[in-house]
Amino acid sequence: DAGVTQSPTHLIKTRGQQVTLRCSPKSGHDTVSWYQQALGQGPQFIFQYYEEEERQRGNFPDRFSGHQFPNYSSELNVNALLLGDSALYLCASRVGRVSSYEQYFGPGTRLTVT
Amino acid sequence: GDSVTQMEGPVTLSEEAFLTINCTYTATGYPSLFWYVQYPGEGLQLLLKATKADDKGSNKGFEATYRKETTSFHLEKGSVQVSDSAVYFCALSDSSNQGGKLIFGQGTELSVKP
Numbered sequence: 001d002a003g004v005t006q007s008p009t010h011l012i013k014t015r016g017q018q019v020t021l022r023c024s025p026k027s028g029h030d031t032v033s034w035y036q037q038a039l040g041q042g043p044q045f046i047f048q049y050y051e052e053e054e055r056q057r058g059n060f061p062d063r064f065s066g067h068q069f070p071n072y073s074s075e076l077n078v079n080a081l082l083l084g085d086s087a088l089y090l091c092a093s094r095v096g097r098v099s100s101y102e103q104y105f106g107p108g109t110r111l112t113v114t
Numbered sequence: 115g116d117s118v119t120q121m122e123g124p125v126t127l128s129e130e131a132f133l134t135i136n137c138t139y140t141a142t143g144y145p146s147l148f149w150y151v152q153y154p155g156e157g158l159q160l161l162l163k164a165t166k167a168d169d170k171g172s173n174k175g176f177e178a179t180y181r182k183e184t185t186s187f188h189l190e191k192g193s194v195q196v197s198d199s200a201v202y203f204c205a206l207s208d209s210s211n212q213g214g215k216l217i218f219g220q221g222t223e224l225s226v227k228p
Contacts, residue, residue, distance in 0.1 A: 004157075033215065033216075035216075040221075041220060041221070042118075042203055042205075042218030042219055042220050042221050043158070043203075043216070043218050044218075045215040045216065045217070048215060056215055058215065090157055090158065092158075092216075094214075097214055098214060100146040100163075100165040100207070100214075101214070102148065102160050102163055103160075103207075103216060104160070105150075105157040105158040105159070106157050107156055107157040108156075108157045
């Protein structure tokens with residue numbers, strides 16, 4: 001049973017460019033959340049997708065957008081990249097939106113903005 | 115708003131020593147509490163969880179008890195191994211936040227020496 005997978009593993013972009021990160025949830029999971037983890041910090045919630053709609057959003061600007069596909073996979077898009085967007089981006093999946101259900105994390109995509 | 119505070123690291127212990135990592139939380143509702151572990155260069159793995167007051171989560175020799183009266187969820191292990199070296203994150207997921215996003219502490223780095 002494959003866990004949560006993310007691609008690419010690493011990415012280097014220039015300030016001002018746009019980037020798309022991809023996530024496939026664990027089998028049987030229908031809810032995908034994205035988190036940003038800056039170096040030495042805990043992950044920060046970006047947004048959550050369920051039934052192909054954004055259901056909850058953290059304190060991130062509109063430059064951060066996403067999408068969920070009918071097969072539950074998801075994309076995170078970041079426009080007009082800033083140096084401060086350099087971080088590890090983590091995707092997490094779970095069944096439904098019950099708060100007590102654990103979320104399973106992927107290995108992350110390391111984004112470096114130069 | 116909801117928040118999680120962990121003891122600062124790094125924590126350095128000798129093999130077979132007793133481990134405690136303190137975690138306290140602030141939440142408006144009735145949160146579920148989690149400990150996640152992050153090994154170098156990897157994503158987050160769920161270590162244990164507790165969903166209501168006085169519950170004890172346990173896994174791989176680690177334990178944590180949900181203490182509502184002290185709003186705490188301290189992580190303990192009786193005898194640490196070198197392989198336990200990692201960063202540990204305490205997190206909460208509150209039933210009142212409409213979908214259960216995770217709120218993380220800043221992480222505590224543990225280094226176990228042989």
